[in-house]
Amino acid sequence: MLESLKRRGFMLVLSSPSGAGKTAIAHRILETEDNMSLSVSVTTRNPRPGEVNGKDYFFVDMPAFQGMIQRNEFLEHAQFCNNCYGTPREPVRKALEEGKDILFDIEWQGTQQIAENAREDLVSVFILPPSMEELERRLFSRAQDSKDTVKQRMATAASEMSHWNEYDYVIVNIDFEESVKNVRSIIQAERLKRQRQCGLASFVNSMRYQTTD
Ligand code: 5GP
Numbered sequence: 155m156l157e158s159l160k161r162r163g164f165m166l167v168l169s170s171p172s173g174a175g176k177t178a179i180a181h182r183i184l185e186t187e188d189n190m191s192l193s194v195s196v197t198t199r200n201p202r203p204g205e206v207n208g209k210d211y212f213f214v215d216m217p218a219f220q221g222m223i224q225r226n227e228f229l230e231h232a233q234f235c236n237n238c239y240g241t242p243r244e245p246v247r248k249a250l251e252e253g254k255d256i257l258f259d260i261e262w263q264g265t266q267q268i269a270e271n272a273r274e275d276l277v278s279v280f281i282l283p284p285s286m287e288e289l290e291r292r293l294f295s296r297a298q299d300s301k302d303t304v305k306q307r308m309a310t311a312a313s314e315m316s317h318w319n320e321y322d323y324v325i326v327n328i329d330f331e332e333s334v335k336n337v338r339s340i341i342q343a344e345r346l347k348r349q350r351q352c353g354l355a356s357f358v359n360s361m362r363y364q365t366t367d
Contacts, residue, residue, distance in 0.1 A: 160353045162275070163250040164344055166190070167258040167265050168337070170281035171311035173293035175327040179281065180259050182334045187341065190255040193246060196222065199237035212242075230260070230267035235306055239264070250275055255341070262317035269320075277344045279337060280321035284328045286311070 170176040184192055196212045198219050207213050214222075219238050222228055231240030241260065249256050258264075268276050283289040289311060293304045318324055323340055327333045348354065 156353075156357065159351065159357055161253050161345070161351045163189075163252065163254045163256065164350060165193075165246065165250070165256050165258055165268060165272070165276050166337075166341065166344075167260060167268065167276060167278040168281060169260060169262055169265055169278070169314075169317070169321065170327075171283065171289060171314040172307045173289050173296065173311075174281045174283040175292070175330065175333065176281045177259055178330065179327070179333055179337060180257055182330075183337055183341070184257060186338075187255070189253075190257055190341070191249065193241055193256050193258045193260075195239050195241055195260065196228075197237060197239045199239075229271075230264040232261060232263035232267075234261055234263075235303075235310060255345075262314060262320065265317075266320065274349060277323075277340065278321040279323045279325060279340060280318045281333065282315065282318060282324060282326045284326060 168176040168180055180192065184190060194208065194210070194212060196214055196219060198214060198216050199211075201207065201211070201213050205211065205213075216238070219231075219240065222240065222242075223231060227243055228240040229243040229246055231238065233239075239260070241258065241264065246256055258268075265276075265278050269278070283292070286308075290304075290308055293307060325333050325336050344350070
C-alpha cells in the first residue's frame, strides 16, 4: 500500500444474546479477513470443553481480574451471569495505530463503555435471533452449558436484546451465510470511511503537484 494511503484500524463489535450466532459469525469472518484479528478477553468464568486459554479467553481468578481493573488495564469490563469479562487495552491500542481492525465478541455494557471513550474507532453490530424458540433450540443444541446455565441465559436474553437500538447495524441471523455476507459488507464500507483514511490529505496534495496543464 502507498505510504500516504495508510488508514487507522477500527473496532468491530458483535453483540447478541448467547446463542444468536455471533461467535460462529465472528470465527468465519476471522478466517477470511486478512487484516482483522480477535480481541481475546479476560474472564473469571470456567473454560467450556474445548476452549483454549489464550485463544478463546484468558481464564483468570477474581483477584487477578480485580488487579487488572485497579491497574487500568481494561478498555472495558462488565459482569455477565455472575462472571466478569474484560478487554485488555494495550493490544487494541497497538492494532488500531498500525491500521489493523479488531473484532470483539462482547456484550452491550462493554460496547457502551467503548462508545463513551472511543466512538470514532467503534463500529457496532447487533445480531438478533430469528425467534426466541430458535434461540432456545440453539442454546440447548450447543450442549456445552448445563440446563441451569441455559435457563439463566434465556432469562437474560430478553433484557440483552432490548439494547439492539444502541448499535450502528442490526442483522437478524436467519441464514448464517447471509449474515456473514452482511458483516463483510459492513467491514468493506467502514474501511472506506473518509475519517479512517488518515493519509488521504497528503495523498491528494501530492497528486496536485504532479498535474500538468
Ligand atoms: P460466554 O460466557 O458465552 O463466552 O460470554 C458471555 C457474554 O459475555 C457474551 O455476550 C460475550 O459476548 C460477552 N463477553 C465476552 N468477552 C467480553 C468482554 O471482554 N467484555 C464484555 N463486556 N463482554 C464480553
